[in-house]
Amino acid sequence: MNIPVSNNALIVLEKRYLKKDKEGKAIETPEDMFLRVAKHIASADSLFAGPFDIEKTEKKFLKLLTNLWFLPNSPTLMNAGRRLGQLAACFVLPLEDSMDSIFETLKHTAMIHKSGGGTGFSFSRIRPEKDIVLSTAGVSSGPISFMTVFDVATETVKQGGTRRGANMGILRVDHPDIESFIELKNDTGKLNNFNISVALTDSFMDALSNESDKDSEYDLINPRTEQITRRVSARKIFDAIVHSAWLNGEPGIIFIDRINRDNPVPELGNIEATNPCGEQPLLPYESCTLGSINLSAMVSGKAVNYKRLKKTIHDSVHFLDNVVEINKYPLARIEKMSKGTRKIGLGVMGFADMLIKLGISYDSEEAVTQAEKIMSFISEESKIASAALAKKRGNFAFYKGSIYDSPDTPYMRNATTTTIAPTGTISIIAGTSSGIEPIFGIVQTRRVLDGKTLSDINPLFIGIAKSEGFYSKNLLDEITNGTSIQQIDAIPDQIKDLFKTAHDILPEQHINIQAAFQRFTDNAVSKTVNFGPDALRSDIAKVYMLAHTKGCKGVTIYRYGSRDHQVLSIGAEKKDSVKIAPRPRPECTVGITERMKTGCGNLYVTINSDDKGMCEVFAQMGKTGGCASSQIEAAGRLISLALRSGVSIEAIMKQLTGIRCPSPAWQNGEMVLSCPDAIARVLNHRTDSSFVDSTAMMGVCPECSGVITHQEGCLVCHSCGYSKCS
Structure with missing residues (x-):
């Protein structure tokens, strides 16, 4: 078995995925890992009535994995066929307005983090700060105080030696404490184990879009009494969101009513929260199993190999449905809900590399068209595959009353089939670009154990440079030393267009690509809209409104250099251009x-x-x-x-x-x-872990000192595979 993994992939696999002995030394190869995963996931076939051939399924899954055509989310690669057996990446837990509910959820959160999952919560049901507490005649501390409790608990579980926990905290825009929530992470030292997002409602967006009244107001509602507490300017709140995002990238935004219009099982209740990166809206106690198709591997010659893609889609849906069945869930309630809806999220990685192979610039209308074509095909075929499974295994348990409950769709195995999830680490294993993001850079710097750095230039660029006749050692030296290819005259303009990086792409085009994928995705799309350091607040506001207009379900932005103490940057710096000053020493340490x-x-x-x-x-x-x-x-x-x-x-x-x-x-x-x-x-x-968190916030990988990038709503290191979200 010859798996085409890079040296970088081997480093990531050995550090995070392969079985280790008591001394921490890897005791399985990548081939062993893929065989372990394929064998375990294929064994789920035996749980269903009727004829089955587990050996045939195992070979099918092994081919998917070893060809790097498809990879499941990290917990499946890590835990399949091992004692822990928890294979899902993301969970949502409920929070009601009572101490019992809050601390029961806190306990469940610790159990999920211990098992390797991430958690999302809506704090919108908790009464606002200084509201009445009838049982004690006192006043409430509000939702933000409880977020701090969850953050400390996550830190404690992490310090106990388990895999890092990640959280999403969401507050509705009509909650009375919304102003404080928006500014919550303006101090980057707070809530380092949380991403936060504001849930924007239709009524808020209507007030914001009221061009005849720039000071149009909307209601803030106490969730305890369901009474209006006051009215505030929609523009004022929107500007506060924009300002905080401009400062450091948070909060993100989600369009909660749009998400609920696409809720496939509305009779089970409203969706209030998402997983930590925002791409997976879930009901309370639901989990989701995610996996991604490597689009770069779906190109043959100068065209997409739709025959291979179709087969990969059908095999991947089978794989993910088996994961739902064989997963060892951390709570019985999560197992009941997850098997009741059987949500899977088949997504993609390698979109930018696919475009390069097809000769299409990411920054073009043709790229948008290609995104729609590819994702519509994946959506249609994943539904066909799910229906075929349902004929053999039965519909998902909560099919009755769902959006599929009609004579036109008598069979559906999974309430959702598609999600565009972050692929920061698995895309390194697959040797391709992350998710639907543009390429991050032409040069990738890798830190090795002896302290040396090795610079790898994008192999697609090398191949084109040789075939087009402009390849030279001087060219490679120039690029390796930090010169942007956009500034090198020897490179033809069409090649420069083809290899535009994340910061060469206009923010509007980031949204155009995200919207194109969203049109054919059941759940949501994880993506970061990149801005240059000189971006204005008005630029960010424009992108938010464009995302709403174009049908996105949420937006995450990052303005380059906006995190405090970002000490590494793209390209070479002039020797005298950076003056580093230490942060002040606090009074207490x-x-x-x-x-x-x-x-x-x-x-x-x-x-x-x-x-x-x-x-x-x-x-x-x-x-x-x-x-x-x-x-x-x-x-x-x-x-x-x-x-x-x-x-x-x-x-x-x-x-x-x-x-x-x-x-x-x-x-x-x-x-x-x-x-x-x-x-x-x-x-x-x-x-210790506090240093790990702080270095990541500064733009430096805490594990290899490489550059931390903001992609797909997460902090990711392309050198060693570190991810703050997994």
């Missing part, structure tokens, strides 16, 4: 002191952190005074300065590790070479 044996005596190293991560280092010898102590103090001050200036912890440790003095010492079976070497060891011991 928390820390821990570790004793290290050195040849000069015991060294006591204190590492303190603030809400953005490690911020300072103090070191003191047991014997005070002298030249050694002054040098240790100077080292601590410089390390502290570097930490508060956003320098990666790995870079600091690399400079300190291995420095020798004449008197090394032994501690715990390891030789401590010097005081700086001892400090490096303590830094390594104390690299």
Whole structure:
């Protein structure tokens, strides 16, 4: 079996997906992993009546995976055929206006995070701040205070050694606390385990669109009493959303009434929340199983191979329906709802690479047409595949009363079949572009274990450069050194158009592509609309209104450089163009002191952190005074300065590790070479989750120091596969 995975993919697989022994060493190959997954998912066939050939199904699924034509969401790759067995990526839990409901949901959230899933909530049912609490004659603390509780709980579960938890917090635009919610993440140190979105209603959008009255107002409603508390200007609230998004990319927005018009099972209730990246609206206690087709692998020559695509769609629907059946759900209520609707979300990755192979610029009307054509085909064939499964296995349990309950559609196995989900990590495994995003860059920099960096140039670009005759070593050196291909005269204009990156594409075209896919997607579309650093608030407002007009179900934007302390950027910087200043030291820090044996005596190293991560280092010898102590103090001050200036912890440790003095010492079976070497060891011991979160917020990957990108509503590192959402 020869799986065409790249070196980058191997790094990601070994770090996140392959089975490991007690020492953390991988004990299975990528081939073993795919065989494990195919075998386990195929075994679900045996749970249904009638003739079946599990071996045939296993071979079919194995072909899907090993050809990298389709990959399921990360929990399926990680957990299929293993003890945990939790295969779904996303869940939504209910929150009612009572302590019992809130803390029951908090418990369930911890269970889901422990199993590897992400959670979404609507806090809209919780009474507003300072509202009456009848049982105590006191006042309510409001929904935002409870979001903080959920954030702390998520952090605690994560620190317990489990896979990172991710949350989506949603508040309706007509909730009385909406102004506070909108500004909640203007301080980037808050709620690092949450994405937040405002649920915009039709009545709000109608008020906002009332051109005859620029100060048109709408009602804020107390969810406890269902009474109007006050009226506010729709324009004022919209401008506040735009301003906060301009500041740091949050909150996102979802069009909640539009989502509910597409609710396939309206008799079960209204949809109030989505998964952490916003592309999967779900009812309370529903989960969704996601997977993506590699569109780049669906191209033969200069055309889409629709025969291969059709077969891949049908096999993928079979695969995902089996996942629903064989999944080990974290709660019985989730199992009942998930098997009741059997929602699956078949999406895509590699759309940008597919366009390049077809010779179509992402920034063109032809790209929009191609998006509609591809997604309409996937939508139609996935419904045909689901209906065929229903004939053999039966309709989903809540079929009666659903939108399919008619003589025209007597069979449907899955209440939804399509979702465009984030593919940050699985697209690295597949060696293709993420989701429906444009390519991020022509050059990808990879950090390897010895601290070196390797630069890989997009293989599609290399192939075209050679075939078109403009390939040269000087060209590669120029691109590797950070020059945009848009500035290189040797590259033909049509090739420059073909390889436009995310920041070369106008925001309006981002929306045009998103809307094209949304027209043929049951659930929603995960995508980031990229803006340059000089974008105006009015530019963002225009995109929001365009998204509403064109039928999108939500929007996530990111203005490049808007996160505080973003220390890495696209392309090369002039040497004198960036002046780095450390963030101020707060009045209060928390820390821990570790004793290290050195040849000069015991060294006591204190590492303190603030809400953005490690911020300072103090070191003191047991014997005070002298030249050694002054040098240790100077080292601590410089390390502290570097930490508060956003320098990666790995870079600091690399400079300190291995420095020798004449008197090394032994501690715990390891030789401590010097005081700086001892400090490096303590830094390594104390690299904690708070530092991981803060570096990610700064635009730096906390695991490899690569560039963090904002794609598909999430923070993703293309070098090592780190994702803040999975």
